[in-house]
Amino acid sequence: MKRVLNLVLQSAKPRTVGSLIFSRNKQKMAVSPSLNSLSKVPKSSSPKPQIFNLLTTTPKTHFKFTPIFKQSTLSLFTAGHANQKPTIKHHSNSSTRCLFTGIVEEMGEVKQLGVADHGGFDLKIHANTVLDGVKLGDSIAVNGACMTVTDFDKRLNEFTIGLSPETLRTTALVELEPGWKVNLERALRSVDRVGGHFMQGHVDGTGEIVGMEMEGDGLWVKIKTEKSLLQFIVPKGSIAIDGTSLTVLNVFDDESCFNIMLVGYTQKHVVLPLKKVGQKVNLEVDVLGKYVERLLGAYKTS
Template structure:
């Protein structure tokens, strides 16, 4: 879990808009702050709101509805465990506000807790769709299954195939998705933030704790 203060925030993995990094770096209090230009995010924004930035749940610390921008703070652990440290002024980022009771559930439950990063190793078009292959560590690959959900830079996507020997998985994006998220703008060799489906981790925990065996024997 990257941001321990966001245990109650959930997202769908359906990107609402792409924002633009306007400023980033350490401020006078030695806190790493990121200022992002956006429009939809500012429609009902409040201090303390949770917003997913490339799949990382971050807290709004300032906002300006006239300049249409908001700021978020990043903890050192967040910078170490995500690809956000690679962003530059002018970079585009995927943005999504936390779920509200009236939100339509269009993707899957995403916590905004980045499990790790993967490296894009291949991007290949097929018609107007795009195949993307990502290399990950084996500690994450065990949670990734064909036809399963995964959040990549905060985008809810479906895994197509898993390649155990290559320690990779791939997915395909249709034209509409390509036009509305940042992944197609990245290049081979760049990192993406990954959040695996939480159900896989729950199952592993139950099996390792012996809970299932205790039920069978009871």
Template sequence: MATIYSCLRSLTEPCKPRNSSWSPTKTPSIFNLLPASVPGRHPKLTLQFPLKPPPLSSLFIKPHKPLQPNCSGSRVRCLFTGIVEEMGTVKNLGFDQNNSFTMKIGAEIILEDIHLGDSISVNGTCLTVTEFDTVLSEFSVGLSPETLRKTSLSELESGSLVNLERALSPSTRMGGHFVQGHVDGTGKIVEMVPEGDSLWVKVKVGRELLKYIVPKGFIAIDGTSLTVVDVFDEEGCFNFMLVAYTQQKVVIPLKKVGQKLNLEVDILGKYVERLLSSGFVDSFKSS
């Protein structure tokens, strides 16, 4: 089954027809396919992924009038609670235009009051609804190259389950914590150990994110609001536990050791760090 990597042959070159005799002679990665001028691109990334020509029926999705993402920019335009509403199923993914990548997801609850331009958290990533069909129970979202670089959505394939949550409304109960849907990075599962009907999950993460993770603190993992149990600084890891109920409602237990998880740390830690580094506390004391 073709993954997103196997769909990304080129951001400027249309895919070959199904009956084409084309066969790959090189194995370009998604990172090499993206423009070198994109800010934040890491020059040392050399991961390679084999490509296969995907079926056109599952690759192309009817394009829709482009919409501006609701969660772009530095201002917080949407919030989530991290309480997953349902698990949707990826139905199609691929290019709908030369430089536009689209994912179509099957869902039910999300479609109850959906509108074009709505913000939906997909595995913790804030994405914009570009098309929907309540009869077929499906909606589409656009994926930018930066989103594919920064999140684990690049590992999805047709048939994958994803966590879904609509943006907060004024009457929503605040059952989790403030989640922006702006993924800070990914972590890798290094251990999954059952204890009774609960599940311990241990995740390895870079030092740049680990500093914001504290025991008993909030963290959004694939869009799920969870509580950190312990932080292992020497190992560069943290862990959390999923109770039996949560295991039935989110995609994390379906993943395996070695797979990636989208991580969004608590925004409060970033604000505190910014205030301390700017000298705000010292100036406040002296005033």
């Protein structure tokens, strides 16, 4: 062993052998780690404690720690609202959210119909009952078409509605003239009785009166319409004619017609008996029939 050490010391100055520096000492031989060494041999002096930065260093452990400053996903929904009550948005009234029953409240009188100063098409109606508690933006069915009140004058007992180009194309309102009567019904409230059937006030199309005949005190009315509407009309089913909820009695598929009968009381409170053969009426079929047809159509194509 002594001979080996002599050979090493004679060949060069003290140098690093592997990862250790050897130095000669008469008393003893010390082995110390090099500053540049990558050896895993521990230092001779007491090792200094290592301080880990918990924010940047991943601890060598089987458990995964989440830094306390990291925002929780849940906080994205609750931040700033911990002490607040949930807010419920109230949507403004619109025709798509209104329901009617087809029980006419009164007949109003057309006062004016035509192009207004603002460029739109306005319809002004004289009424009494439906003006009770009326507000701008309220919905009133006029001959079965859900319309929005744009102006009213309680002193003159009049209110105004605007008619869109689509309304003029798809309803019979365009045929109205000053002095004519129209059926009026306010939107249904949750506490009201449903005397007729649920109606949306969305006119599906028009029909033409092709026959009117009295039998006793009852009035038979025969109406012709398009086959696309007739498929939703069934005997003993409900239909809205100018906003009046009526019961279909017969359907004549070969003529594309159906008929109804008005009793004496109804004749005095709706506009249908005031019309003549050849005039048009607004029709709204039962919405349930439209949903069924839509679902069956999707089933057949799938």
